[in-house]
Amino acid sequence: MTVRVQEADFDLNAELTALRAGDARVGALASFVGLVRDINDGAGVSEITLEHYPGMTERALEAIVDEAKTRWDLYGVLVIHRVGPLRPCDQIVLVAVTSAHRGEAFAACEFIMDYLKTRAPFWKREATPDGARWVDAREADDSAAARWQKEDS
Amino acid sequence: MSVKILYFAGLREALGIGSETLELPAGVATVGTLRDWLVGLGRERLASAKNLRCAVNQEMGGPETAVRDGDEVAFFPPVTGG
Numbered sequence: 001m002t003v004r005v006q007e008a009d010f011d012l013n014a015e016l017t018a019l020r021a022g023d024a025r026v027g028a029l030a031s032f033v034g035l036v037r038d039i040n041d042g043a044g045v046s047e048i049t050l051e052h053y054p055g056m057t058e059r060a061l062e063a064i065v066d067e068a069k070t071r072w073d074l075y076g077v078l079v080i081h082r083v084g085p086l087r088p089c090d091q092i093v094l095v096a097v098t099s100a101h102r103g104e105a106f107a108a109c110e111f112i113m114d115y116l117k118t119r120a121p122f123w124k125r126e127a128t129p130d131g132a133r134w135v136d137a138r139e140a141d142d143s144a145a146a147r148w149q150k151e152d153s
Numbered sequence: 154m155s156v157k158i159l160y161f162a163g164l165r166e167a168l169g170i171g172s173e174t175l176e177l178p179a180g181v182a183t184v185g186t187l188r189d190w191l192v193g194l195g196r197e198r199l200a201s202a203k204n205l206r207c208a209v210n211q212e213m214g215g216p217e218t219a220v221r222d223g224d225e226v227a228f229f230p231p232v233t234g235g
Contacts, residue, residue: 034235050234051162053227057209081234093235119213121227122234123162134163135202137231147204 002077003061005052007084011092019076022100026075030105031096032113038088040135043128044046048135050083050092053121064115068097071111072104079112081122117133118145154222158191161229164205167198177220184209185216187226204231 007024036043043101065077081139083147086092088108095112159172181190184207192200199205207216208227220226 052234053159053161053208053211053229056208056227060213061209100192117235118232120234121161121208121229123230124233125162132168134230135233137233141235 002065003058003081004078004080005054005057005061006080007082009082009091010080010132012091012094015078015080015094019078019096022099025073025100026098028102028105029096029098030102030109031094033091033144034090034093034110036086036090040126043126043130045088045126045128047087047127049085049125049127050081051123052081052083052137053098055107061116062121064112064119067076067115068108068112072099072108074104076100077112079116081116081120081131083122102128112126114141114144114148116151117141156223157225158187158218159222159225159227161227164198164228169203170194170196175225182220183216184218184226185221187220188216188228199228202228202230205229206231216229 016029016031020029033081036048061079065079068074068077074097078096080094082092095109097108119140125132126135154177156173157172157174160168160170165171181187188199192218193217209212209220
């Protein structure tokens with residue numbers, strides 16, 4: 001499965017190994033892992049909970065992967081995003097891309113993450129010493145996604 | 154016509170409800186008019202929410218997006234995954 005939304009953790013090495021297994025066309029594997037930090041917006045974070053929109057989340061992620069495949073020559077793509085309660089240092093998300101050369105793999109990996117941050121329906125709620133709060137969307141994420149559109153025109 | 158309406162994250166919490174199926178009156182046929190109608194029913198948070206997003210049948214939409222019988226319409230805050 002190219003796209004997985006799951007509560008369980010993932011084994012980074014096993015996933016990356018499986019993504020390129022037996023494919024001698026692959027000259028580059030780029031991956032990104034997002035992790036839970038213990039601080040956000042100046043407050044300590046002891047736990048986060050990720051909510052999502054079942055069904056739409058998978059469709060949105062698949063659409064982003066399809067878009068990446070039209071922009072770059074990719075052999076394999078894997079997106080895993082966890083939901084439910086997570087603690088600092090936990091893995092949240094994995095994006096991995098294989099291609100013949102590093103340029104396409106790096107670019108596609110970053111593109112998928114930038115689009116995921118602004119288009120996939122996930123929401124983070126974090127527990128802080130002052131109580132739980134929903135994380136606000138960041139303008140920096142919008143501008144990171146927008147630069148991929150500018151490059152088209 | 155009848156539609157299923159979903160709310161997520163802070164909006165779900167503020168409204169105290171995650172989903173509802175409602176019979177829409179004539180004239181409510183877009184996301185924008187649906188939102189206004191729901192505000193009139195007492196879901197005021199739909200009016201005050203900052204940068205409210207919506208999806209119709211799990212595709213992102215806007216105020217002009219058509220709403221038809223049997224559709225699934227979702228309202229939610231800007232996404233914060235990754």
